[in-house]
Amino acid sequence: MAELCGLKYEDVQVGQEIPSFTHQFDRMDAVIYAGASGDFNPIHTNPYFAKDVAMLPDVIAHGLFNMALLGKTVVDWIGDPGYLKKLSCQFRGMVIPGDTVIFKGKVREKLEGNLVVLDVWAEKADGSDVLKGGEATVYLP
Numbered sequence: 595m596a597e598l599c600g601l602k603y604e605d606v607q608v609g610q611e612i613p614s615f616t617h618q619f620d621r622m623d624a625v626i627y628a629g630a631s632g633d634f635n636p637i638h639t640n641p642y643f644a645k646d647v648a649m650l651p652d653v654i655a656h657g658l659f660n661m662a663l664l665g666k667t668v669v670d671w672i673g674d675p676g677y678l679k680k681l682s683c684q685f686r687g688m689v690i691p692g693d694t695v696i697f698k699g700k701v702r703e704k705l706e707g708n709l710v711v712l713d714v715w716a717e718k719a720d721g722s723d724v725l726k727g728g729e730a731t732v733y734l735p
Contacts, residue, residue, distance in 0.1 A: 600673025655689035683728030
């Protein structure tokens with residue numbers, strides 16, 4: 595049987611930053627996420643509607659797409675057999691095709707029962723907020 599080699603509770607320190615994840619958003623991300631989520635609102639999938647009707651600069655990323663990438667960032671950091679118990683955040687900024695988003699996190703506290711609480715957020719390459727005030731709680735063996 596293969597040995598699981600994920601992060602261990604004793605290896606984590608308060609104040610520790612987790613590895614960031616960078617993603618450049620494009621129109622295909624919106625189309626694929628629309629298909630997966632069933633949310634085909636034209637502000638996410640139709641550039642003509644987004645610009646001419648909704649008066650947006652272009653199609654915008656689904657907020658939950660960005661939240662999913664924030665969760666991916668945390669899960670990639672903890673590895674198996676750890677798991678994500680809770681994830682929350684506030685949606686603060688629009689992401690349009692060509693925008694680069696950086697997903698980040700930092701350990702806030704360690705709790706009993708091998709739980710670790712992180713502050714998590716996402717920002718564009720220019721530093722503007724995409725997701726803010728986020729919290730992730732993970733279990734580590």
